[in-house]
Amino acid sequence: MIGPPGAGKTMLAKRLPTIIPPLTLEEALETTKIHSVAGKIDDHTALMTRRPFRSPHHTISDVALVGGGTFPQPGEISLGHNGVLFLDELPEFKRTVLEVMRQPLEDRVITISRARSTVDYPASFMLVASMNPCPCGFHNHPEKECMCSPGMVQKYLNRISGPLLDRIDIHIEVVPVNYDKLSDHGKIEKSADVRERVIRARAIQAKRFEDVKSIYSNSQMTPSMQRKYCQLDERGGRLLKTAMEVRGLSARAYDRILKVARTIADLAESENITTEHISEAINYRNLDREGWAG
Ligand SMILES: Nc1ncnc2c1ncn2[C@@H]1O[C@H](COP(=O)(O)OP(=O)(O)O)[C@@H](O)[C@H]1O
Ligand SMILES: [Mg+2]
Ligand SMILES: [Zn+2]
Incomplete structure (x- = not known):
């Protein structure tokens, strides 16, 4: 999530536990084991x-x-296994800390090597991160003026390396909500209702992967599963190809867009990934866009 101070990034992240599905028994056992170790x-x-x-x-x-x-202990990424790891104010983290997370983000497991032994700890977590768009925080703000030079904005974004950004499925701009909207309690969807939708989408995924051990959700799909379950029709395929070329997206971004599109389709209880689903997934790659800071 990228947006100015006060836009509600931290608040949104902290509410995430209210919409994620309960643990399955198998997940609960895995999770308990790590926390116990x-x-x-x-x-x-x-x-x-x-x-x-x-x-x-x-x-x-x-x-x-x-x-x-x-005596190798599990770190935060393993304590977040089957759950959420929230890194608030991502650019404030040391660069090395962000770099050591890259491999586990890919493999969903972390191997810790010692002189005489190695230990594997599971690390399949949902990474959620927040950042301001620039040092002063008001770049692209609808009302306030950003005091940073263009060079400073770019430099700030560059604190997050491309390869790390690549591994984040959804880049979303969080804009401040004005008073009228905040006080309008008209047609707000409750967290409990959102959670029901999430649970339904998860049930579809559980069924899809019922024969495969340790895979519960679309994000965990192997390349061959992705080929099988993320087929696009001709229009969708063309749309994605164009987006890849125009935005200079990596092969990794391509895979992630497909998986996100699969999830969007599942949330809509749609068997096929439609053009609408794929285009929504593409739009979540905001920060890959050349010159976002320009
Ligand atoms: N969309 C919103 N709905 C309700 N409250 C909001 C919203 N956006 C901001 N707030 C309020 O503003 C406060 C500051 O938000 P916060 O999450 O700390 O912003 P950020 O992390 O983006 O700087 C929150 O505690 C919350 O009370
Ligand atoms: Mg915050
Ligand atoms: Zn600024």
């Missing part, structure tokens, strides 16, 4: 029933984030 559960908790929501501060060390130490 890390000594993070008290003796009274037999089984964790809620998805973890982790939001480490930006001063966190590499080891605390990805895991390690003399």
